[in-house]
Amino acid sequence: MITEIAPAPERVAAEPARPGGKRRAWDEVPRWQIYVPLTVYLLFTLIPFYWILLFALRPAGSTSLVPWPMTFEHFEKVWTERSFGTYFTNSVYVGLATLVLTTVVALAGGYALARFDFRLKRGFMLALLCSQFVPGALLLVPLFQIFANLRMINSLGSVVIAETVFQLPLSMILISGFIRNVPYSLEEAAWVDGCNRLTGFRIVVLPLLRPGLIAVGSFAFVHAWNHFLFALMFLSDQGKQTIPVGLNTLMSADSVDLGALAAGGIIAAVPVVIVFAFIQKWLITGFSAGAVKG
Amino acid sequence: MAQAAAVAKPPAPPRRRRASATPRRLPYLLIAPAALLMLGFIAYPVLSVFYYSLQNYNPTKPWRNGFAGLDNFTRAFAHDPQFWDTLTFSAKWVVVEVALQLLFGLALALIVNQTFVGRAVGRALVFSPWAVSGVLTSAIWVLLYNSQTGISRYLADAGLGSYGTSWLSDTSTVFPAAVVADLWRGVPFFAILILADLQSVSKDLYEAAEVDGASRLKQFWHITLPHLKDAIVLSTLLRAVWEFNNVDLLYTLTGGGPAGETTTLPLYIANTSVDAHNFGYASALTTVAFVILLFCSIVYLRLSKFGGESR
Numbered sequence: 003m004i005t006e007i008a009p010a011p012e013r014v015a016a017e018p019a020r021p022g023g024k025r026r027a028w029d030e031v032p033r034w035q036i037y038v039p040l041t042v043y044l045l046f047t048l049i050p051f052y053w054i055l056l057f058a059l060r061p062a063g064s065t066s067l068v069p070w071p072m073t074f075e076h077f078e079k080v081w082t083e084r085s086f087g088t089y090f091t092n093s094v095y096v097g098l099a100t101l102v103l104t105t106v107v108a109l110a111g112g113y114a115l116a117r118f119d120f121r122l123k124r125g126f127m128l129a130l131l132c133s134q135f136v137p138g139a140l141l142l143v144p145l146f147q148i149f150a151n152l153r154m155i156n157s158l159g160s161v162v163i164a165e166t167v168f169q170l171p172l173s174m175i176l177i178s179g180f181i182r183n184v185p186y187s188l189e190e191a192a193w194v195d196g197c198n199r200l201t202g203f204r205i206v207v208l209p210l211l212r213p214g215l216i217a218v219g220s221f222a223f224v225h226a227w228n229h230f231l232f233a234l235m236f237l238s239d240q241g242k243q244t245i246p247v248g249l250n251t252l253m254s255a256d257s258v259d260l261g262a263l264a265a266g267g268i269i270a271a272v273p274v275v276i277v278f279a280f281i282q283k284w285l286i287t288g289f290s291a292g293a294v295k296g
Numbered sequence: 297m298a299q300a301a302a303v304a305k306p307p308a309p310p311r312r313r314r315a316s317a318t319p320r321r322l323p324y325l326l327i328a329p330a331a332l333l334m335l336g337f338i339a340y341p342v343l344s345v346f347y348y349s350l351q352n353y354n355p356t357k358p359w360r361n362g363f364a365g366l367d368n369f370t371r372a373f374a375h376d377p378q379f380w381d382t383l384t385f386s387a388k389w390v391v392v393e394v395a396l397q398l399l400f401g402l403a404l405a406l407i408v409n410q411t412f413v414g415r416a417v418g419r420a421l422v423f424s425p426w427a428v429s430g431v432l433t434s435a436i437w438v439l440l441y442n443s444q445t446g447i448s449r450y451l452a453d454a455g456l457g458s459y460g461t462s463w464l465s466d467t468s469t470v471f472p473a474a475v476v477a478d479l480w481r482g483v484p485f486f487a488i489l490i491l492a493d494l495q496s497v498s499k500d501l502y503e504a505a506e507v508d509g510a511s512r513l514k515q516f517w518h519i520t521l522p523h524l525k526d527a528i529v530l531s532t533l534l535r536a537v538w539e540f541n542n543v544d545l546l547y548t549l550t551g552g553g554p555a556g557e558t559t560t561l562p563l564y565i566a567n568t569s570v571d572a573h574n575f576g577y578a579s580a581l582t583t584v585a586f587v588i589l590l591f592c593s594i595v596y597l598r599l600s601k602f603g604g605e606s607r
Contacts, residue, residue, distance in 0.1 A: 228429030
């Protein structure tokens with residue numbers, strides 16, 4: 003069911019690899035023209051990752067280029083002394099809450115945009131597009147005032163709302179693209195069979211949207227997890243801070259503890275890299291179905 | 297109850313979008329949450345920024361607050377060299393970053409679109425920096441650029457001592473150093489978007505071109521590139537806006553230094569409002585930034601004839 007909608011382009015792309023199938027020109031690219039530039043680029047990608055791993059795992063003061071003997075003292079220190087344990091919990095909360103809120107709100111809006119013609123539709127689409135030009139960082143002051151009036155300063159909710167709002171336009175455009183890919187006749191068939199609009203949507207459309215929703219949701223999670231400025235500005239208690247702010251504190255400390263910085267960086271990277279490894283394939287097909295064709 | 301409603305809904309199964317059976321209000325109800333959030337937290341703040349740009353507004357100097365007319369704007373354009381410096385640097389930063397990211401991103405997408413052994417793993421690895429935050433990118437490159445612990449130290453140990461400076465605190469090296477750090481994270485973004493579109497190029501076109509004896513370069517020029525045009529236009533625009541607006545990386549990597557050398561306009565605005573508490577002036581600068589972005593986007597979309605042939 004799922005494979006029928008999203009990963010279709012993947013299959014098309016993979017097809018020419020089949021032995022005996024028709025060859026196409028791009029298959030005749032000499033192997034070295036793939037592997038040489040790819041290796042160079044991989045080195046550029048991986049050396050920085052290796053470097054931070056090195057600092058996180060080797061004892062303070064060591065200049066060895068191999069993290070051996072290995073130590074976890076930096077992780078322990080960052081997690082407890084530098085309160086990365088608390089930051090981590092806060093970041094997980096902000097990330098997951100943003101994911102849920104963004105996905106639910108964008109799903110409703112995306113469905114309306116994909117399936118109905120209504121008077122305000124064009125205006126709304128235009129607003130979605132324009133909102134892409136609004137610099138979130140530049141709205142800090144008015145946003146701060148709004149959250150102050152709502153008595154939400156220093157509460158993680160303010161960050162969740164701000165992150166959600168800036169994720170919504172793109173998420174909604176993507177989701178409406180996915181919904182347009184689901185044949186309308188499927189829904190109509192469900193109504194004929196006695197479903198109302200909601201159950202029809204739940205039973206017929208929702209399962210087919212799963213890859214797209216995963217892409218949109220993880221996108222929202224990764225953004226909320228990574229973003230720095232809203233948390234820095236709206237949360238003043240140290241115990242309310244998120245991981246990027248914690249990292250920034252480590253960097254701007256007078257005597258930068260490089261081991262701690264590296265360990266903190268790895269703690270910051272692990273969840274998003276795991277999420278990313280899982281969704282990377284869906285993300286590519288998701289973009290081609292949702293945004294670019296939108 | 298739901299059953300009865302459902303039966304009543306499709307008397308003759310509607311074939312068209314305008315499904316008359318659904319209540320008129322439904323689409324409005326569905327977009328209401330999104331619309332309210334965006335009105336409250338984007339539209340209203342934008343309007344209030346426009347309002348404050350015409351005010352003197354500084355919570356630390358309340359006695360001077362009040363209507364200022366265009367004073368904030370004249371101050372920016374006529375009396376604030378720092379404004380022009382940050383604007384020039386923003387332009388330089390965006391142009392260099394986006395051009396290089398597009399170039400490398402396109403090349404990377406073309407490479408990983410090929411079939412080769414280990415493609416899935418290769419893709420996941422080269423795309424992984426995309427998931428990394430600006431702050432973390434800074435943290436990583438601070439470690440790499442540090443003169444005591446970074447690459448330059450190992451270069452110095454290897455007898456290439458002339459490179460052994462701290463690249464982020466030297467005015468002659470800070471720009472390329474920051475550019476490379478941001479490329480590390482930005483190239484995968486382009487590559488992902490372009491790869492997504494590459495996968496929808498019909499292979500029949502290539503086969504036909506092959507039969508006609510077109511070289512690979514020609515195929516790239518006449519089939520691949522035209523097909524990618526909209527994706528390239530869109531991702532370039534999104535990225536340019538994003539690179540202009542984003543403050544995470546430079547704020548944490550260089551803090552705008554050394555000596556204001558890497559301060560973009562948004563960074564200057566953040567400093568003006570947060571550190572100097574001059575909200576009125578910061579709002580005027582924000583308005584200017586907003587107008588510039590909007591103007592450049594419109595010109596860019598016109599020039600590139602976005603979606604011209606296909607829509």
